[in-house]
Amino acid sequence: MIVMWIGLLYIFAQIPTTVVATTDSLSLSPPTNLKAIDTPNDRGESITLRWNLPEDLSSIEGYQIFRKSKEEALHLAGYAPMNKTEYTDELNIENNVEYQYQIRSLSPEGFVSKFSELSPPVVAYPQWFKKNEVNILIMVLIYLGLIVYFILIARKGKEIFLRRIPGLDALEEAVGRATEMGKPILYVPGIWPMDEIGTIAAMNILKPVSKKVAQYESRIIVPCIDPIVMNVAQQTVKEGFTEAGRPDRYNQDDVFFLTSAQFAYAAGVNGIMVREKPATNLFLGVFFAESLLLAETGNATGAIQIAGTDRVPQLPFFVAACDYCIMGEELYAASAYLSEDPRLVSSIKAQDWGKMAILISLFLGSILAIFGLRFILSWFSAG
Amino acid sequence: MRRKLPLIIAFGIGFAMLIQYFIPHPRSEAFYNVIVQQWFIIIFAFMYIFALRSFFMHHITKVKKKKEGYIFSAVAMVSVLFMLLSGLITSRGPFFDSLYNYMIAPLQGTMFSLLAFFIASAAFRAFRARNVQATLLLVTATVVMIGRVPIGDYLWKGMPALVEWVMTIPSMAAMRGIRIGVGLGAVATAMKIILGIERSYMGGE
Numbered sequence: 001m002i003v004m005w006i007g008l009l010y011i012f013a014q015i016p017t018t019v020v021a022t023t024d025s026l027s028l029s030p031p032t033n034l035k036a037i038d039t040p041n042d043r044g045e046s047i048t049l050r051w052n053l054p055e056d057l058s059s060i061e062g063y064q065i066f067r068k069s070k071e072e073a074l075h076l077a078g079y080a081p082m083n084k085t086e087y088t089d090e091l092n093i094e095n096n097v098e099y100q101y102q103i104r105s106l107s108p109e110g111f112v113s114k115f116s117e118l119s120p121p122v123v124a125y126p127q128w129f130k131k132n133e134v135n136i137l138i139m140v141l142i143y144l145g146l147i148v149y150f151i152l153i154a155r156k157g158k159e160i161f162l163r164r165i166p167g168l169d170a171l172e173e174a175v176g177r178a179t180e181m182g183k184p185i186l187y188v189p190g191i192w193p194m195d196e197i198g199t200i201a202a203m204n205i206l207k208p209v210s211k212k213v214a215q216y217e218s219r220i221i222v223p224c225i226d227p228i229v230m231n232v233a234q235q236t237v238k239e240g241f242t243e244a245g246r247p248d249r250y251n252q253d254d255v256f257f258l259t260s261a262q263f264a265y266a267a268g269v270n271g272i273m274v275r276e277k278p279a280t281n282l283f284l285g286v287f288f289a290e291s292l293l294l295a296e297t298g299n300a301t302g303a304i305q306i307a308g309t310d311r312v313p314q315l316p317f318f319v320a321a322c323d324y325c326i327m328g329e330e331l332y333a334a335s336a337y338l339s340e341d342p343r344l345v346s347s348i349k350a351q352d353w354g355k356m357a358i359l360i361s362l363f364l365g366s367i368l369a370i371f372g373l374r375f376i377l378s379w380f381s382a383g
Numbered sequence: 384m385r386r387k388l389p390l391i392i393a394f395g396i397g398f399a400m401l402i403q404y405f406i407p408h409p410r411s412e413a414f415y416n417v418i419v420q421q422w423f424i425i426i427f428a429f430m431y432i433f434a435l436r437s438f439f440m441h442h443i444t445k446v447k448k449k450k451e452g453y454i455f456s457a458v459a460m461v462s463v464l465f466m467l468l469s470g471l472i473t474s475r476g477p478f479f480d481s482l483y484n485y486m487i488a489p490l491q492g493t494m495f496s497l498l499a500f501f502i503a504s505a506a507f508r509a510f511r512a513r514n515v516q517a518t519l520l521l522v523t524a525t526v527v528m529i530g531r532v533p534i535g536d537y538l539w540k541g542m543p544a545l546v547e548w549v550m551t552i553p554s555m556a557a558m559r560g561i562r563i564g565v566g567l568g569a570v571a572t573a574m575k576i577i578l579g580i581e582r583s584y585m586g587g588e
Contacts, residue, residue, distance in 0.1 A: 043407045075573055123477065126408045140570070147574050197569045200576065208585040227434035236583065257440040258432035263494035275452045289498060296501040308564045312558050320509035328561040329568030335583055343580050347571045354567045
């Protein structure tokens with residue numbers, strides 16, 4: 001009996017201790033200084049909340065965010081983890097409706113604090129300008145100004161130096177070789193649709209290439225993966241042949257739609273290479289995993305290969321398997337380089353100035369960062 | 384007018400899309416959706432008619448003239464028609480899905496898997512130490528290849544760290560250099576098209 005009473009006393013002695021140790025709603029404090037603002041630089045339908053953290057975070061797991069409006073009573077609208085001081089509410093927010101928020105802390109055991117003060121009413125509305133990307137706009141305008149400036153200089157007849165690009169210089173030799181051998185030239189314009197700048201660059205190069213082909217009275221084969229690209233390629237090749245004074249040699253069936261599947265396209269082009277044995281293969285445009293499948297097959301057939309892409313991961317494959325490689329921006333410059341149109345060439349000068357500006361910024365930014373001055377980073381960060 | 388109209392459209396749409404990027408308003412988004420999604424789908428659908436015409440003309444000519452490999456042309460045409468009909472008749476049901484999952488997908492996978500052998504043959508040629516640059520490439524590639532597999536760590540504990548350094552410092556620096564050039568080149572090309580200086584993509588000057 002005595003033992004039982006001692007046991008009961010022991011249990012009762014434990015109870016207050018347990019209650020004190022457990023977090024309850026009284027020991028939790030809510031975040032303070034809750035502010036709600038319309039999320040800036042967005043399409044509306046979003047409100048951003050900010051708050052100060054409670055002093056004691058030891059027993060807090062996160063925060064419950066409550067919202068109310070004229071149409072809806074106070075209800076749970078979101079949750080933020082313990083160390084967060086910001087939350088963006090995008091859950092069924094309507095533009096031009098007043099919302100108010102309250103926030104409370106939540107412990108791992110499920111206890112909650114009292115509510116914070118009610119935030120002042122806030123209204124979400126769509127913006128007409130992304131103020132946070134004004135730096136991008138300024139840079140685009142400066143760059144546009146540079147391009148226009150160099151075009152005007154070119155119009156005055158000032159000669160602009162252009163470094164030699166071996167891959168493009170080799171085009172004439174490659175077309176000539178195909179003519180001598182009596183074999184066609186294969187032009188692969190990549191596997192991406194017409195809305196990709198790399199594909200547009202490929203079409204820009206196709207024009208002078210097809211003109212050369214017509215002048216040499218050779219034949220060009222252009223298998224296409226995209227219907228729109230096929231139509232543009234047909235018009236481009238036709239125009240090239242017409243400009244060379246040989247519209248009669250243009251064969252529409254040589255610029256054709258092969259397939260729209262990536263690896264089926266690779267298989268089809270490889271088949272053309274093996275059967276037709278073109279003397280020259282030109283891979284210019286946007287390429288992905290099929291790049292090496294194409295370039296290696298072309299290499300095995302003994303063709304002269306010139307490749308160019310703006311997809312950096314594919315460049316090593318082309319370098320390994322092709323005779324000449326046009327790298328990155330050279331693909332965009334190719335049209336100007338081949339046409340020698342002063343207005344087009346002048347834009348390359350603007351590109352060089354742009355690169356120079358970035359190089360100077362990188363150098364200055366690195367020096368300033370060493371001394372703890374990081375403001376230059378904000379000039380180049382978007383959003 | 385035949386030349387000017389496409390230029391006017393390219394200028395108008397190009398400039399509008401440039402401005403659209405800086406406007407987050409829903410009306411701006413709606414404009415983008417109409418131009419990029421709806422118009423593009425309509426144009427693409429019509430262009431597919433031309434594409435199919437081109438496809439059949441090309442292969443019919445090959446079969447008629449019995450050119451080398453004309454049997455593949457016949458197979459290609461039959462396959463297209465079979466897929467088309469099975470999709471139309473079964474409303475893209477289980478049979479159509481089976482054709483895709485058990486014929487097209489494995490064929491594409493097979494083609495992709497060939498890449499491993501092609502990489503080996505290309506690497507063999509690229510890694511021949513013909514000059515200083517090629518030797519440098521050979522040494523770096525060997526270090527990276529060994530460092531990426533467990534034996535690298537077994538041979539020398541510092542190997543993974545060395546590989547990480549090669550990938551994140553010199554390799555990344557070179558890639559970023561090219562990417563900066565690509566970015567500037569892309570903007571310049573876009574500007575030339577919007578301003579009507581670059582017209583080769585339209586077929587003529």
